[in-house]
Amino acid sequence: xxxxPFAARLAAVAADVEALLERLLSDEVRTGEIARPRRxxxxxxxxxxxxxxRLRPFLAVETALLLGRSGEGPLLAGTGVELLHCYSLVHxxxxxxxxxxxxxxxxxxxxxxxxxxxILAGDALQTLAFEVMADPATxxxxxxxxxxxxxxxxxxxxxxxxxxxxxxxxxxxxxxxTTLDEDAIRTLQAMKTGAILAFAxxxxxxxxxxxxxxxxxxxxxxxxxxAAFQIADDILDREATTEQLGKAAGKDAAAGKGTLVDALxxxxxxxxxxxxxxxxxxxxxxxxxxxxxxxEAARFTVSRSS
Amino acid sequence: xxxxPFAARLAAVAADVEALLERLLSDEVRTGEIARPRRxxxxxxxxxxxxxxRLRPFLAVETALLLGRSGEGPLLAGTGVELLHCYSLVHxxxxxxxxxxxxxxxxxxxxxxxxxxxILAGDALQTLAFEVMADPATxxxxxxxxxxxxxxxxxxxxxxxxxxxxxxxxxxxxxxxTTLDEDAIRTLQAMKTGAILAFAxxxxxxxxxxxxxxxxxxxxxxxxxxAAFQIADDILDREATTEQLGKAAGKDAAAGKGTLVDALxxxxxxxxxxxxxxxxxxxxxxxxxxxxxxxEAARFTVSRSS
Numbered sequence: 001x002x003x004x005p006f007a008a009r010l011a012a013v014a015a016d017v018e019a020l021l022e023r024l025l026s027d028e029v030r031t032g033e034i035a036r037p038r039r040x041x042x043x044x045x046x047x048x049x050x051x052x053x054r055l056r057p058f059l060a061v062e063t064a065l066l067l068g069r070s071g072e073g074p075l076l077a078g079t080g081v082e083l084l085h086c087y088s089l090v091h092x093x094x095x096x097x098x099x100x101x102x103x104x105x106x107x108x109x110x111x112x113x114x115x116x117x118x119i120l121a122g123d124a125l126q127t128l129a130f131e132v133m134a135d136p137a138t139x140x141x142x143x144x145x146x147x148x149x150x151x152x153x154x155x156x157x158x159x160x161x162x163x164x165x166x167x168x169x170x171x172x173x174x175x176x177x178t179t180l181d182e183d184a185i186r187t188l189q190a191m192k193t194g195a196i197l198a199f200a201x202x203x204x205x206x207x208x209x210x211x212x213x214x215x216x217x218x219x220x221x222x223x224x225x226x227a228a229f230q231i232a233d234d235i236l237d238r239e240a241t242t243e244q245l246g247k248a249a250g251k252d253a254a255a256g257k258g259t260l261v262d263a264l265x266x267x268x269x270x271x272x273x274x275x276x277x278x279x280x281x282x283x284x285x286x287x288x289x290x291x292x293x294x295x296e297a298a299r300f301t302v303s304r305s306s
Numbered sequence: 307x308x309x310x311p312f313a314a315r316l317a318a319v320a321a322d323v324e325a326l327l328e329r330l331l332s333d334e335v336r337t338g339e340i341a342r343p344r345r346x347x348x349x350x351x352x353x354x355x356x357x358x359x360r361l362r363p364f365l366a367v368e369t370a371l372l373l374g375r376s377g378e379g380p381l382l383a384g385t386g387v388e389l390l391h392c393y394s395l396v397h398x399x400x401x402x403x404x405x406x407x408x409x410x411x412x413x414x415x416x417x418x419x420x421x422x423x424x425i426l427a428g429d430a431l432q433t434l435a436f437e438v439m440a441d442p443a444t445x446x447x448x449x450x451x452x453x454x455x456x457x458x459x460x461x462x463x464x465x466x467x468x469x470x471x472x473x474x475x476x477x478x479x480x481x482x483x484t485t486l487d488e489d490a491i492r493t494l495q496a497m498k499t500g501a502i503l504a505f506a507x508x509x510x511x512x513x514x515x516x517x518x519x520x521x522x523x524x525x526x527x528x529x530x531x532x533a534a535f536q537i538a539d540d541i542l543d544r545e546a547t548t549e550q551l552g553k554a555a556g557k558d559a560a561a562g563k564g565t566l567v568d569a570l571x572x573x574x575x576x577x578x579x580x581x582x583x584x585x586x587x588x589x590x591x592x593x594x595x596x597x598x599x600x601x602e603a604a605r606f607t608v609s610r611s612s
Contacts, residue, residue, distance in 0.1 A: 032457070033465020034497045039481060040464055040472040091429060096421035115402035116475055119425065123397060124468040126429065130436040131459035134452045142449025146440045149455045151338070153437035158346055159339020162430040166346040169422055175345060191340045 006296040013061050013075075014054040020079050021048050024128065043113045043121035044128075047090040048083060051104035055301065056081045056200035059225075062293045063204025063218060073139050077148055077203045080132035084156050085196055087125035090118055092165060126156075139207055147206050155199035164192025171258050180258035186227070188258070193233070194226030201225065213286070221283035221294065228276035229301045234259035235269055236304075277302045312602040319367050319381075320360040326385050327354050330434065349419045349427035350434075353396040354389060357410035361607065362387045362506035365531075368599045369510025369524060379445050383454055383509045386438035390462050391502055393431035396424055398471060432462075445513055453512050461505035470498025477564050486564035492533070494564070499539070500532030507531065519592070527589035527600065534582035535607045540565035541575055542610075583608045 025045045029036055057078025064074035093100040093108040094115065101111050110118035132138060133148040154160060167188040171180055180188065201222030205215050238261055261269045280298045284291040331351045335342055363384025370380035399406040399414040400421065407417050416424035438444060439454040460466060473494040477486055486494065507528030511521050544567055567575045586604045590597040 029465060030460075032460030033463075033469075034501065035469060035493060036464055037469045037472045037476075039476065040469055044464065087429075091425060094422075094425065096425065114480075116400075116480075117472070119397060119400065119402065120468050120472050120475075122429075123393075123432065124464045126432055127459050127463035127468060130455055131463060134440075134456035134459060136452075142447065142452040144448070145452035146442075146448040146455065149436055149452065150440035153433050153440060154336075154338030157339075157433035157437060158342055158350065158430045159335060162426050162433065163339075163341060163343045163346055166343045166423070166426050169426075170343075170345065174420075174422075187341060195340065 006293065006300065009293060010053065010055075010058055010297075010300070013058045013078075014052075016061075016075055017054045017057045017079050017082060018049065020075060021082075024079075024083075024132070025049065039113070039117060040120055040124060043109050043117045044125055046106075046112055047109045047118075047121050047125060048086040051106070052082075052086075053304075054082060055297070056085055056197060059197070059200040059222075059294070059297060060204040060207075062297060063201050064208040065204075066287060066290055066294065067205065067208030067210055067214065069208040072137065074204060074207050076132055076135065076138040077207045078200060080129045080138070080148065080152060081196065081200045081203055083125050083129035083132060084152060084161075087122045087129065088156075088161055088165070088196075090122035090125065094118060097165070097169065129156075144206060144209075148203055151199055151202055151206065155195040160191050160195035161193075164188055164190075164195070168192055180263075182260070182263040185258045185260055185263055189230040189260075190223075190226065193230050194223065197226040197229055198222030217283050217286055221280060221298075224276055224280040224283060225298055225301060228273060228280055228298065231260050231269055231273045231276060232302045232304065234261045235266070235273065237261075238266065273302050312599065312606065315599060316359065316361075316364055316603075316606070319364045319384075320358075322367075322381055323360045323363045323385050323388060324355065326381060327388075330385075330389075330438070331355065345419070345423060346426055346430060349415050349423045350431055352412075352418055353415045353424075353427050353431060354392040357412070358388075358392075359610075360388060361603070362391055362503060365503070365506040365528070365600070365603060366510040366513075368603060369507050370514040371510075372593060372596055372600065373511065373514030373516055373520065375514040378443065380510060380513050382438055382441065382444040383513045384506060386435045386444070386454065386458060387502065387506045387509055389431050389435035389438060390458060390467075393428045393435065394462075394467055394471070394502075396428035396431065400424060403471070403475065435462075450512060450515075454509055457505055457508055457512065461501040466497050466501035467499075470494055470496075470501070474498055486569075488566070488569040491564045491566055491569055495536040495566075496529075496532065499536050500529065503532040503535055504528030523589055523592055527586060527604075530582055530586040530589060531604055531607060534579060534586055534604065537566050537575055537579045537582060538608050538610065540567045541572070541579065543567075544572065579608050 025041065025048060027036055027041060060078030060081060061074045089103060090109045092098050093103055094110055100108050109121055129152065130149055133152055134145050139145050156162065170178060201218050205218045210218060260272060264272055277298060281295055284294055331347060331354060333342055333347060366384030366387060367380045395409060396415045398404050399409055400416055406414050408414065415427055435458065436455055439458055440451050445451050462468065476484060477494065507524050511524045516524060566578060570578055583604060587601055590600055
């Protein structure tokens, strides 16, 4: 359960993100572009618009707000992270990857279009994520824009999200038998989902000009939150229905993927989720009551039902 | 034919690029990364190392040199463009795209590994391209780094390279019958290959701090060069052997893709290549003898045999 003001705040940011994505993915040709091919644009819109809690931009916006910065800059930075997240969903759903037909209750991009179009749509959504980070509208300071692009790249690439997806595919046994111990599962999860979620918080800290102490605390918050998010996801995969999730339930377990529910048991996983939530909240102690929305976001992340 | 000093200079920059890529794609975990999964790293190395003329970094390095800037900065900026190019080759070769088994005389990444790994390797090479652009080692000025990332994104995304690949797939008729007139073929080519080639020159202009006049001239040079490069490619696809190309010859023609050889005939295409070369060279007039290496690069681009 989340209280009404938090839910309203989350919905308001999601609406802002949706409006911004609608603008970025309009059919108007922008500076430096030659044309916007209709089919690719439509597939990108399918992959990015109309869904999701927009938790990553929410974290960026609320972190920046905690540091006294609001307006379009933090929203753009958070939306850059969201675009990166959307690209990863489009590619993860592909037949050669997780082979999913359903996402947010709708056909996945390769189902609605075709595989080639889905690959290109994911590619171009990743490109757009970096375009948004580097755009002067996101921050007047070039060093800040470069830092946003650099941090996003480090969280998204070989040593982060893409590497985590590679480990996840290998965990299915498709490249030879494998069993992951608890440490290996934690590493996989920190890469596959944790790095981008943590960077969403960091993006807010970057545009918010956090000093070293605040930045370190926010980094710790983001990392713990990423881990808490993923264990909540593992628990949901076992306990929620396909209807609740808007995607196939029980799929990770069926694929033999290592999750912390396997490593710790369901009760152990729930205890660990609670422990991670405590650590997440503790990282915010120095900010006092001002960080209440981020605390709510952490509680929401662990107790969400979809 | 290219004269010996130019060929030696091209080879020297290619060797520098190779060494830099070797360093970027080593197994050492770098700042901000969690781990470098071996299989993904190996596939990225397969897609990026050991091949190619490295024409794009050469253009960036020589353009910066014309403006009085040398060293690792321009090499890094050019290598960022090359990484973006390498990602596009890995994805274009995929079974659902152009379905190629051979690239630079070796198995394509999905043949050497598998489709999922090739998609991820392309994804992570794109990410690395932006990481390199945004890295402080590439330029001490954050505004320059952000401009590099922004320009690369605009050249690579929906309104550039990815959009061009979408138009190219549609030109095969897979989404319904289609015939492209000469203008449509030029737009497709300007997006699919021209935008990134032109941006390689622009990246050199950005790190070289070109003034407005020099920048406009270099931009025109890059755009004409991109068009000349593509028409040379269309001619090669008809006239060269698979052995010369290191990839399947005659494939674009067989796929029914619109090329300027179709639109203009072989003789007309050769006349157009000569006209584009003249325009490319004319754009460099203001730089006098200092631009001789860029002129050689343009002549090489049009007369190359692979």
